[in-house]
Amino acid sequence: MTSQPQVTDFQLSPTLQEFRDFVRDYAQKLGGAARYDAEVKFPGDAVQAAAKLGLLRTTVAKEYGGSAMGNLASCVMLEEINAVCASTGVTISVHNSLVNSLLGKWCTDAQKRRWFPKLVTGEWLGAYCLSEAFSGSDAAALRCEAKKNGDHYVMNGAKLWITTGSEAKLFVIFARTGPDRVKGISAFVVERDWPGVSVGKKERKLGLRGSPTTEIVCENVKVPADCLIDKEGTGFTIALDTLDGGRLGIASQSLGIARAAIELIRTHLAGQLDAKGRSTATQPEQWTLADLAAELDAYRFLTWRAALLRDQGVRCSTEAAMAKLCASRLANRAARAAVSVLGQAGVDGSNAAERILRDARITEIYEGATDIQRLVIARGLMAPA
Ligand SMILES: Cc1cc2nc3c(=O)[nH]c(=O)nc-3n(C[C@H](O)[C@H](O)[C@H](O)COP(=O)(O)OP(=O)(O)OC[C@H]3O[C@@H](n4cnc5c(N)ncnc54)[C@H](O)[C@@H]3O)c2cc1C
Numbered sequence: 001m002t003s004q005p006q007v008t009d010f011q012l013s014p015t016l017q018e019f020r021d022f023v024r025d026y027a028q029k030l031g032g033a034a035r036y037d038a039e040v041k042f043p044g045d046a047v048q049a050a051a052k053l054g055l056l057r058t059t060v061a062k063e064y065g066g067s068a069m070g071n072l073a074s075c076v077m078l079e080e081i082n083a084v085c086a087s088t089g090v091t092i093s094v095h096n097s098l099v100n101s102l103l104g105k106w107c108t109d110a111q112k113r114r115w116f117p118k119l120v121t122g123e124w125l126g127a128y129c130l131s132e133a134f135s136g137s138d139a140a141a142l143r144c145e146a147k148k149n150g151d152h153y154v155m156n157g158a159k160l161w162i163t164t165g166s167e168a169k170l171f172v173i174f175a176r177t178g179p180d181r182v183k184g185i186s187a188f189v190v191e192r193d194w195p196g197v198s199v200g201k202k203e204r205k206l207g208l209r210g211s212p213t214t215e216i217v218c219e220n221v222k223v224p225a226d227c228l229i230d231k232e233g234t235g236f237t238i239a240l241d242t243l244d245g246g247r248l249g250i251a252s253q254s255l256g257i258a259r260a261a262i263e264l265i266r267t268h269l270a271g272q273l274d275a276k277g278r279s280t281a282t283q284p285e286q287w288t289l290a291d292l293a294a295e296l297d298a299y300r301f302l303t304w305r306a307a308l309l310r311d312q313g314v315r316c317s318t319e320a321a322m323a324k325l326c327a328s329r330l331a332n333r334a335a336r337a338a339v340s341v342l343g344q345a346g347v348d349g350s351n352a353a354e355r356i357l358r359d360a361r362i363t364e365i366y367e368g369a370t371d372i373q374r375l376v377i378a379r380g381l382m383a384p385a
Contacts (some may be wrong), residue, residue, distance in 0.1 A: 010301065017074055019069070022062070023080040024279065026053055033085035036210030037355050042167055043210045046088040050081070055092060059101040059245075064101070064116040071245060071307040075252040077236025079300070082256025083263075086359040088209030089256060091125065093249035094163045099126030102172055102242045105171045106187070106230045115170060117188065127168035129216050130239050136161075137372050139174075140182050140236060144299030145174040147225060149166035153177070153228070155221040158200060164268075168192060174219070174235045183234035189227045196221035244317050244368045245310055247324040249341030251303040254363045255296065255328035261334035261356050262292050265341045285341055292334045299327040318380030325373040326364035335360040 007015060012020065036043045058074045060066020063338065074096055080091035100119055101111060118124035135141040145159025155175055162171075169192045178184030200215030230238060254261060266289060269281040306319035335357040339346035346353040364370045 010137060012076065016073055019073055020076045020080060022053075023055065026050065026055070026091060027080045027084040030081075030084050030088065032150070033087070033210075034160065034349075034352070034355065036085065036087050037207075040209045042212055043085060043088040043091065044167070046085065047091050047125070048122055050088070050092055055081075056095055057100070057120035059096045060104055060116055060120050064104070064112050065120040066104075066116070068316040070311040071097075071248055072304060072311055074179040075248055075303055075307045078249055078252035079256040079259065082253040083260045084256075085210070086257055086356075087208050089253050090208055090250075091164050091167075093246070093253060094128055095119070095365075096297045097245045097249040098128035098242055099170065099172055101237060101245045102128070102187075102229070103189075103198070105241070106234075106238050107189075111226070111229075113173060124169035125164050125379045126165050126170045126172065127161050127164045127216070128242070129171050129173045131159060131161045132157070133160055134245055137369060139239060140185065142174060142185065144173065144218065146177050146188060148177070148225075151225050151300075152224040153188070154226065155188070155196075155218040155223050157207050157218055159202065159216040159218075161213050162216050163211055163366075165216050166202060166212040171197075171216060172229070173216070175238050177232050177235075178282040180233075182236045183233045185239070186232045187229040187336060188222055188223050189229060190218065190221060194221055194223075195232050206361055207355070208362050209358075210354075240317075243301045243367055244320045247320040248303060248307050248310065249361055250367045251320070251323035252301070252329040253305075254324070254331035254360070255300055255303060257300075257356055257360050257363065258292065258296050258327065258334040259333070261338040261351060261360070262289065263298060263349060264338045264353055264356075265289050265292070266347075268342055288337050288341065292330070292337060295326075295330050296334075299323065299330055302326055318377055319352045321373040321376040321380070322370070323370065324363075325377065328360075328370065331360040331363050 030046050046086045054067055057066040058069040062068045078093050130139055132142050146153040149208045171190045173188050173190045174178050174185055176184050177186040197221045198217045200217045203213040269285055274280050303323040306316045306323045309316040338353045342353050
């Protein structure tokens with residue numbers, strides 16, 4: 001027997017346990033999830049309350065006003081928020097993991113000092129603009145273009161399916177600066193109020209109805225050269241690297257949604273008693289609960305593993321894709337099971353089951369659909385060591 005510890009500690013640190021309880025307290029007081037969904041209303045009050053508690057700055061360094069808590073803390077936070085309201089959850093996930101993280105890693109000091117003061121306080125929300133009408137899974141097919149003209153670029157094109165599109169004041173836009181499919185893509189910060197920037201059509205969605213998903217249109221937008229992120233031609237690398245972190249956010253969202261569904265099943269079954277107080281839950285119902293609860297714990301560790309790697313500066317594309325693949329599938333299975341086990345109460349809106357089912361579906365589509373996660377994992381496994 002060795003006296004050395006042989007496994008990593010599976011407990012959160014006391015600081016993160018305290019943070020989880022702090023966020024849980026915030027999330028459980030939210031109370032508006034059903035209304036945001038029914039009224040298709042942006043959860044602005046919930047997001048601003050989160051901003052006041054410092055939840056929009058977890059991925060920003062302290063010198064720029066952030067709390068520098070990192071990816072693991074952000075995952076813990078997002079599971080708690082999404083267990084209550086996935087529309088609020090995705091807004092915070094995109095702001096932290098797709099926008100703030102990207103700016104923190106790839107922008108210059110001057111750029112960070114320009115934008116972070118507004119982003120960390122929630123005065124501005126951020127949006128990540130990669131997808132287009134003919135460019136979803138195949139992100140390198142994007143057509144939005146930015147043509148250099150002296151000290152600025154002229155940007156033309158339309159981005160589709162942009163989370164927080166109608167509310168955001170800062171957009172990270174990926175645009176074509178050259179003919180090469182991959183090396184011809186660059187990333188820019190574009191501000192909402194600049195001439196030529198407009199919000200186009202708003203999508204009518206199955207779920208996440210409180211989260212506005214819109215088109216962002218750029219018509220002859222004059223983008224100052226100092227709003228180019230990193231260098232010309234590195235946009236695709238930036239987009240994919242950022243998505244590794246984003247997928248941790250969506251994996252955590254999926255864990256939160258799955259947890260909410262499992263809790264509905266657990267409460268329902270625990271309340272099914274005969275006159276003598278014995279459980280009347282059928283064995284198949286109990287197996288369903290047991291399988292889902294075991295998978296929830298397993299995929300939480302998968303997610304935390306990838307988050308820890310990213311916090312250590314280690315590339316985690318395969319691990320992040322594994323986390324998102326498994327957690328998003330679980331969210332969907334758990335949501336379907338909740339609706340089945342609850343029966344009529346699963347679809348009549350008397351509880352969260354039907355909303356959870358609609359919200360869960362999207363976790364298998366955005367930030368890389370399920371098949372794309374499987375491709376990322378397989379390619380990672382087949383790559384030379
Ligand atoms: C609610 C919501 C919010 C979103 N928010 C944002 C956002 O903020 N910013 C942003 O840039 N985008 C956003 N998106 C877009 C999202 O990232 C894309 O929908 C996603 O990348 C899939 O692209 P697509 O919809 O064009 O589907 P497609 O790429 O057409 O894929 C359709 C199906 O084909 C499969 N498929 C495609 N290519 C392959 C392949 N090579 N091998 C195997 N299977 C394949 C996919 O897995 C999928 O099942 C959002 C989408 C939704 C639904």
